[in-house]
Amino acid sequence: xxxxxxxxxxxxxxxxxxxxxxxxxxxxxxxxxxxxxxxxxxxxxxxxxxxxxxxxxxxxxxxxxxxxxxxxxxxxxxxxxxxxxxxxxxxxxxxxxxxxxxxxxxxxxxxxxxxxxxxxxxxxxxxxxxxxxxxxxxxxxxxxxxxxxxxxxxxxxxxxxxxxxxxxxxxxxxxxxxxxxxxxxxxxxxxxxxxxxxxxxxxxxxxxxxxxxxxxxxxxxxxxxxxxxxxxxxxxxxxxxxxxxxxxxxxxxxxxxxxxxxxxxxxxxxxxxxxxxxxxxxxxxxxxxxxxxxxxxxxxxxx
Amino acid sequence: xxxxxxxxxxxxxxxxxxxxxxxxxxxxxxxxxxxxxxxxxxxxxxxxxxxxxxxxxxxxxxxxxxxxxxxxxxxxxxxxxxxxxxxxxxxxxxxxxxxxxxxxxxxxxxxxxxxxxxxxxxxxxxxxxxxxxxxxxx
Numbered sequence: 093x094x095x096x097x098x099x100x101x102x103x104x105x106x107x108x109x110x111x112x113x114x115x116x117x118x119x120x121x122x123x124x125x126x127x128x129x130x131x132x133x134x135x136x137x138x139x140x141x142x143x144x145x146x147x148x149x150x151x152x153x154x155x156x157x158x159x160x161x162x163x164x165x166x167x168x169x170x171x172x173x174x175x176x177x178x179x180x181x182x183x184x185x186x187x188x189x190x191x192x193x194x195x196x197x198x199x200x201x202x203x204x205x206x207x208x209x210x211x212x213x214x215x216x217x218x219x220x221x222x223x224x225x226x227x228x229x230x231x232x233x234x235x236x237x238x239x240x241x242x243x244x245x246x247x248x249x250x251x252x253x254x255x256x257x258x259x260x261x262x263x264x265x266x267x268x269x270x271x272x273x274x275x276x277x278x279x280x281x282x283x284x285x286x287x288x289x290x291x292x293x294x295x296x297x298x299x300x301x302x303x304x305x306x307x308x309x310x311x312x313x314x315x316x317x318x319x320x321x322x323x324x325x326x327x328x329x330x331x332x333x334x335x336x337x338x339x340x341x342x343x344x345x346x347x348x349x350x351x352x353x354x355x356x357x358x359x360x361x362x363x364x365x366x367x368x369x370x371x372x373x374x375x376x377x378x379x380x381x382x383x384x385x386x387x388x389x390x391x392x393x394x395x
Numbered sequence: 396x397x398x399x400x401x402x403x404x405x406x407x408x409x410x411x412x413x414x415x416x417x418x419x420x421x422x423x424x425x426x427x428x429x430x431x432x433x434x435x436x437x438x439x440x441x442x443x444x445x446x447x448x449x450x451x452x453x454x455x456x457x458x459x460x461x462x463x464x465x466x467x468x469x470x471x472x473x474x475x476x477x478x479x480x481x482x483x484x485x486x487x488x489x490x491x492x493x494x495x496x497x498x499x500x501x502x503x504x505x506x507x508x509x510x511x512x513x514x515x516x517x518x519x520x521x522x523x524x525x526x527x528x529x530x531x532x533x
Binding site: 218 | 450452453454455456457458461462
């Protein structure tokens with residue numbers, strides 16, 4: 093034990109926790125995000141670990157900056173970006189990143205078009221991300237095993253170097269589908285060993301998606317009529333069977349189209365309408381969707 | 396003779412830690428930081444060479460300090476100054492500028508007098524190093 097700590101020192105972890113200002117972030121995570129139980133509990137665990145780490149650093153028990161790079165895996169629309177944004181807030185509150193900004197990038201932002209283009213491009217992005225979190229969506233596109241002259245490899249090498257040498261300057265979060273991320277890590281073992289926390293985002297349950305849809309509507313000052321709520325429940329069940337289902341994102345798109353149909357329905361009414369009618373989504377607005385019944389029609393992304 | 400241009404130039408040279416704090420202040424105000432270098436120390440030489448572009452969208456001083464390190468590697472024998480540009484409407488100009496590196500040896504300036512008509516005197520300052528061609532001055 094380092095000499096500086098008197099043997100009878102007691103540490104009030106509750107006070108540490110309150111002092112870090114973490115509570116709004118963690119409560120916000122619980123309240124604003126529906127479902128995602130395993131994710132939330134993992135983030136609480138990580139927050140606790142980081143809090144302890146901070147106290148240990150203060151007492152001189154640990155001297156190295158902890159590895160904080162993470163990988164978020166899950167299907168589209170399961171809230172990876174949203175959680176990453178909150179993670180940046182948590183890391184800022186605990187002082188593990190200095191500024192707490194989230195820079196969200198994909199392959200196009202990192203990899204160049206011609207020889208000598210990639211390194212400056214990647215470094216430019218890294219400069220913006222220093223002091224915060226770099227979120228790389230669909231990270232597996234960085235590596236194209238079929239093309240050995242692909243410039244993605246160059247971006248990967250720069251990233252790996254920065255992830256190792258500038259651990260105290262920025263946190264990298266890789267995100268993407270679970271199976272493809274697994275392949276990516278197998279082909280790039282350097283990444284796996286530099287990532288401390290793997291978090292898997294489960295798909296939403298039907299009930300959770302219904303709750304999400306209601307939250308989304310409330311935010312835009314709309315609401316379901318009771319019958320429309322049941323129609324939405326049906327819609328979610330049907331939509332899940334269709335291709336290109338992307339959880340909360342599909343729900344958001346469905347609601348956008350329901351609002352479109354509601355506007356058309358209201359315009360078709362002769363005579364004045366009540367103000368409440370402007371807020372109410374009725375069953376026809378949802379049941380007109382292509383997911384009901386007409387399976388013979390060619391499926392599009394916007395089914 | 397020590398060249399005094401821009402902020403802080405009558406203070407001892409800032410340490411990297413102090414420069415970094417100033418940079419963070421600039422970034423927190425949303426100013427774009429850039430570096431410029433020259434080997435012509437004449438006070439009327441206002442247009443220095445740019446080191447890359449002004450750095451917009453940067454949040455942390457560490458990124459800027461990395462650029463300064465690169466600039467020092469390439470131009471270790473020049474003057475380097477830091478400029479912070481405020482793009483706010485009606486400002487749209489530099490808010491702060493100071494020297495972050497100077498050559499180890501600064502020979503200073505010669506003052507020449509030229510007698511003209513009516514015994515008037517014209518003065519001229521000329522940097523001793525300017526006698527030598529560009530790139531070999533320090």
